Amino acid sequence: ETGVTQTPRHLVMGMTNKKSLKCEQHLGHNAMYWYKQSAKKPLELMFVYSLEERVENNSVPSRFSPECPNSSHLFLHLHTLQPEDSALYLCASSPFPAGGADTQYFGPGTRLTVL
Amino acid sequence: TQLLEQSPQFLSIQEGENLTVYCNSSSVFSSLQWYRQEPGEGPVLLVTVVTGGEVKKLKRLTFQFGDARKDSSLHITAAQPGDTGLYLCAGVSGNEKLTFGTGTRLTIIP
Numbered sequence: 001e002t003g004v005t006q007t008p009r010h011l012v013m014g015m016t017n018k019k020s021l022k023c024e025q026h027l028g029h030n031a032m033y034w035y036k037q038s039a040k041k042p043l044e045l046m047f048v049y050s051l052e053e054r055v056e057n058n059s060v061p062s063r064f065s066p067e068c069p070n071s072s073h074l075f076l077h078l079h080t081l082q083p084e085d086s087a088l089y090l091c092a093s094s095p096f097p098a099g100g101a102d103t104q105y106f107g108p109g110t111r112l113t114v115l
Numbered sequence: 116t117q118l119l120e121q122s123p124q125f126l127s128i129q130e131g132e133n134l135t136v137y138c139n140s141s142s143v144f145s146s147l148q149w150y151r152q153e154p155g156e157g158p159v160l161l162v163t164v165v166t167g168g169e170v171k172k173l174k175r176l177t178f179q180f181g182d183a184r185k186d187s188s189l190h191i192t193a194a195q196p197g198d199t200g201l202y203l204c205a206g207v208s209g210n211e212k213l214t215f216g217t218g219t220r221l222t223i224i225p
Contacts, residue, residue, distance in 0.1 A: 004157070042119070043158075043203065043215035090157050103148075104213070106157025 002026055004107035006091050012113045013081065021076040021110045023091030030096060032074040033104065034066060037088040049074060081114045088112070118142075119206055119216035127222040131193055136219040138187045138204035145207050147180055147187045152201040194223045 004025045013019050025032065034046040048056035049068040063085075065077040074091055088109045094102035119140045128134055138147070146165045150158035162171050164180035164187060171178045175198075177190040187204055204216040 042217050043205075045213070092157070103160050103163070106159070108156050 004091060004093055004105050006089075006107035006110050008110060009108065010111045010113075012115065013078070014115050015081060015083075017081075018077070018079040020078065021089055021091075021112075023074040023076075023107055025072055025074075025091075025093040025105070025107075027093055027095075027105060029093035029105070030071055031094045031102070032068060032071075033092040033094075034074065034076050035090040035092065035106075037090055037109070039087075043090070047076075078112075081112075083114050086112055086114045119204055119214055121202070121204060121216040121219045123219060124217065125220050125222075127224060128194060129224050130195060133190070133192050134194060134221070135188055135190045136202055136221070138189075138216050140185050140206060142206070142208070143184050145184070145209055145211075147184070147207065148205045148213075149178055149187070149189055150203040150205065152203060153199070158201075158203055194221075196223045196225050199223050 092104040152158040
């Protein structure tokens with residue numbers, strides 16, 4: 001596998017479920033990101049990890065919980081979500097610690113639907 | 116809050132035509148990136164422009180950064196169906212934060 005992979009590609013969950021999104025990067029990068037892409041809003045940065053430490057949390061509700069066990073893997077744990085959380089969740093990585101000017105490499109995303 | 120407005124929001128044209136899409140802001144950016152996102156995929160970086168007034172060409176795509184580094188345009192010559200996708204601009208601010216634009220969804224009709 002090369003690049004950035006995300007699983008699952010599609011997820012449907014009820015508001016009381018707990019699920020996790022997984023992201024893996026095979027590029028040897030040091031920074032990883034979670035973004036939310038909704039139909040009517042610009043791409044929103046949710047979390048940034050640099051060298052496995054969270055460096056940014058853009059006021060994301062606590063029902064989203066990120067985890068970065070090592071520099072290659074990033075998870076987004078989901079619990080008690082709301083229908084408005086339905087969106088495409090994109091993972092990205094970049095070579096150097098959390099510099100916005102770096103080229104970010106995106107995964108294909110997980111299409112999440114909350115019923 | 117920095118805002119990047121892209122126009123038009125939607126554009127559908129015939130194969131072979133030329134088009135220009137715009138990315139505008141009231142904020143100054145240290146650099147600006149353009150991405151293309153195809154259905155079922157994540158955004159892919161096309162180009163980064165850094166200097167005010169800079170013009171970069173990528174085959175049939177021409178990118179320009181405004182003199183004041185607040186706006187940018189993407190011109191496509193002789194559009195092809197493979198150009199179909201969501202085009203996103205993203206501005207890098209002085210503190211290296213990346214702000215994405217609202218996007219232009221382009222459809223090229225064969």
